[in-house]
Amino acid sequence: MLGLELVVALGAAVVVGSLLAPRISITQPLLLVLLGLALTLVPEFRGVGLPPETVLLLFLPPLLYWESLTTSLREIRRFIRGIILSGTLLVVITAGTVAAVAHALGMDWGPAWIIGAAVAPTDATAVAAIAHGLLPRRQMTVLHAESLINDGTALVVYGVAVGFATGSVDISPLMVTGEFLYSFVGGVTVGVALAWAMLWVRRRIENPLAGNAATLLTPFVAYLGGELVHASAVLAVVSCGLYISQAAPLAVSAYTRQQTVAVWGIGSYLLNGALFVLVGLALPSALGGIVAGQAEHGQPLGSVLLVAAAVYGTILVTRLAVLVVSAYVIRAVDRRPHQRKLRTTNRARVMSTTAGVRGAVSLAVALAVPQDYPARDAIVFVTAFVVVASLALQGSALPRVIRWSRIPEDTKVTEELLLAKRTAIEEAFKALPDLAREINVDDEVLERIHHEYDEHLAAITAGFDDEDHPAVARTRQYARLRLALIGHKRATVVRLRDEKTIDDTVLRTIEGELDAEEVRLARQQETE
Incomplete structure (x- = not known):
């Protein structure tokens, strides 16, 4: 029963944390860690956790896959050089610097490198949770892309560190370089090949249900493929997700896609939250092990606290230093006009440093260390x-740092959204007569569709911010009236079910149709 109790406790903690965090002005991930600590007050949960190998295999593939599906590949290409530097070089430098600091404070090289690998990668999901949409689009996109690559880099460093710590491999510069190259190239190759096959x-x-079952299997298949060829399983998942994100819009039905978004949204939300709760559960036992005084293997609590504080300071200083130095080196070497347009300020780099919080992957790596x-x-x-x-600390400071950085407002997405809507409607409008002839549509139906498209095009052309424009007002009124009618129809159908005039099966069928229409109209209003 303990397993079931743990599942219920984790789920309940995630739900309570999501509801409570906005009310008490605390970041949700931090609150989840505190709730995990609170769960250890229950005797049955003390010392409870998942097996180390389960943490990486259960949490990483789906989390990374969903992140890669929802990342902009165009923006990755645009800022590819900075993303690669932050996702590879910065991770290695951070891991090495952290290891050196931890070793200087008395820790053996093996665990020092493992700590370096664990805390080196940033977590874009945690950033999104604490930024509340305040972070500019460019910085958010770069952090998302960086976090996808740096996870793979960190796990390669972690694998080498564990091998070094356990004495199972001989470490040499040539071996480490070869390991990195094979891991990256092999992981990407496997990911793309499996994405094509899936x-x-x-x-x-x-x-749709079978299709979504295949979708749920995809990240685990990609991860397994990377593991089987001893390449980066993380990069296999990421490259698989990026490839599918480009091809899936025309390969998957709309109904399947709606299910996919819903399933992955709730799944990634629960997995992320559960990881933070698990860390809270693991903290007391870890602290107890240190206090117990493993003199021959570990360090006193005071020494470990000093290492922890020093490591935290090191990752901040290292990130800012690498971002600033690499930017000025690139600026000195590459003077092309295109490159000048991509330049940013040191204030923005301070913001990027503040936004570079650590989260789920760092926790997964630490919890994956063997129990013995x-x-x-x-x-x-x-x-x-x-x-x-x-x-x-960074979560509470980030909103103020964002305001201090003075990043100009980015309206590009809004402009592109209006362009895409207008172009899609214009071209559909032009194709309407031919399509109507092909499927033999009555003139009355054609005229009705023609009028609706004409009205919507007029509203978009006027701009939905123009509240006084007649076409805009009519479009908004139309959506509100349709939503009101949907609510009335739903109440009527429920009444018929309550009166036993119709069966629950009939209710669910009609309810599904009404829900789909309501979601479409609600989303339309949100984007307008």
Whole structure:
């Protein structure tokens, strides 16, 4: 029963945290860690956790896959050089600097490098949770893309560090370089190949439930493929997701896609939240192991606290230094006009440093350390300290830093949204007569569709911010009236069910149709 109780406790903590965080002005990830700590007050939950290998295999593939599906590939291409530098070089430098600082404070090189690998990658999901939409689009996109790449880099560093710590591999510069190259190239190759294969399968699945079952399997298949060839399983998942994100719009039905968004949205939300709760659950046992005084393997609590504080300071200083130095080096080497348009300010780099919080992946790496590894308690404690400190300190400071950075408002997405809507309607409008002839539509139907498209095009051309324009007013009134009618129809159908005039099956069928129409109209209003 303990497993079931743990599942219920994790789910309840995530729900309570999401509801409570906005009311008490605390970031949700930090509150979830605190709720995990609170759960340890229940005797049955003390010392409870998932097996180390389960953490990486259960949490990482779906989280990374959903992040890659929802990232802009165009923006990745635009800022590719900075993303690669932040996702690879910055991670290696951060891991090495952290390891050197931890070792200088008395920690062995093995656990020091593992800590460096754990705290090196940033977490864009945690950033999104604490930024509340305040972070400019460019910085948010770059952080998302960086977090996808740096996860793979950090796990390669982690694998080398564990091999070094356990003495299972001989470390040399040539070996490490070869490991990185093979891991990256192999992971991307496997991911693209499996994405092509999964799309081939998806195009032949018409049943939405079966299609979404295949979608849920995709990140695990990609992760398994990367593991089987001993390449980066993380990059296999990421490259698979990026490839599918470009091809899926024309390969998957609208109904399947609606289910996919709903399933992945709630799934990634629960997995992310559960990871933070699990860290809270793991903290007391890690602290207890340190306090118990594993003199032959570990360090006193005071020494571990000093290491944790030093590591946190190190990741901030290292990130800012690398961002500033690399920017000026690139500026000195590349003087092309295109490159000048991509330049930003040191204030923006301070904002990027503040936004570079640590989260789910760092926790997963720390919790994946084998239970019998002597310094595991210190590794988990230091990593959790860094994650909590970044969420608490950087999370509270980020809104003020964003305002201080004075980044100009980016209206590009809004402009492109209106362009896409207008172009789609104009071209559909032109094709309307031919399409009507092909499917033999009556003139009355054609005239009605023609009028609706004409009205909508007039509203978009006028601009939905122009409240006084007649076409805009009519479009908004039309949507509100349709929503009101949908609510009335739903109440009528429920009344018929309550009167036992219709069956629950009939209710659910009509309710599904009404829900789809309501969602469409509601989304239309949101984007207008």
